[in-house]
Amino acid sequence: DIQVTQSPSSLSASVGDRVTITCRASQSISAYLNWYQQKPGKAPKILIYAASTLQSGVPSRFSGSGSGTDFTLTISSLQPEDFATYFCQQSYNTPFLTFGGGTKVEIK
Amino acid sequence: QVQLQESGPGLVKPSETLSLSCSVSNGSVSSGSYYWTWIRQSPGKGLEWIGYIYYSGSTNYNPSLKSRVTISLDVSKNQFSLKLRSVTAADTAVYFCARVIINGWLRFFDPWGQGTLVTVSS
Numbered sequence: 120d121i122q123v124t125q126s127p128s129s130l131s132a133s134v135g136d137r138v139t140i141t142c143r144a145s146q147s148i149s150a151y152l153n154w155y156q157q158k159p160g161k162a163p164k165i166l167i168y169a170a171s172t173l174q175s176g177v178p179s180r181f182s183g184s185g186s187g188t189d190f191t192l193t194i195s196s197l198q199p200e201d202f203a204t205y206f207c208q209q210s211y212n213t214p215f216l217t218f219g220g221g222t223k224v225e226i227k
Numbered sequence: 228q229v230q231l232q233e234s235g236p237g238l239v240k241p242s243e244t245l246s247l248s249c250s251v252s253n254g255s256v257s258s259g260s261y262y263w264t265w266i267r268q269s270p271g272k273g274l275e276w277i278g279y280i281y282y283s284g285s286t287n288y289n290p291s292l293k294s295r296v297t298i299s300l301d302v303s304k305n306q307f308s309l310k311l312r313s314v315t316a317a318d319t320a321v322y323f324c325a326r327v328i329i330n331g332w333l334r335f336f337d338p339w340g341q342g343t344l345v346t347v348s349s
Binding site: 149 | 273274275276279287289290323325328330332333334335336337338339340341342
């Protein structure tokens, strides 16, 4: 199994801050890494797929980078609506898909 | 746009079978462009992929659940279903259905249903 480990598990930030979340895979997964945002009581929503491709309709303040084992989700200027939990998900080991443990972004 | 909606009992007794359905609107489960999947989320284990089904009926399951899971398709109703047998309290979770976007080895989930809480308790 390929494990994906996110860090940090939670963070506190202010509106306007630059926020970075990392995801590390237990082995190389090329660029088969996706990022989701989940708000309380809602389903996750895809933000970025293939490590760096922004899903249609997602604000450009979100960006993704990385390949191999280390990946980053960056929010360039945190907005009030961005306070949520973020998950990464690998699909290199298709069909066995796994998620990271999540990063909760809270208001400082 | 495509919408998915889960339905089924919110309470299941230990050792019984959890059964959920996912209705798809504004899209077809017969499309060869997508898989259809179940994912669950519990406080103790985060997000866990359960399995998916293709329009042909072929399936793939999470190895940790494979012995207890069946996912099936009902083209006439444009829905797909999940059965999880011999449930225990560890199967208590919010269950989501979703569409799987396929591009080579790339797989991601979009959109998702709203989710339904299933509690296993006597």
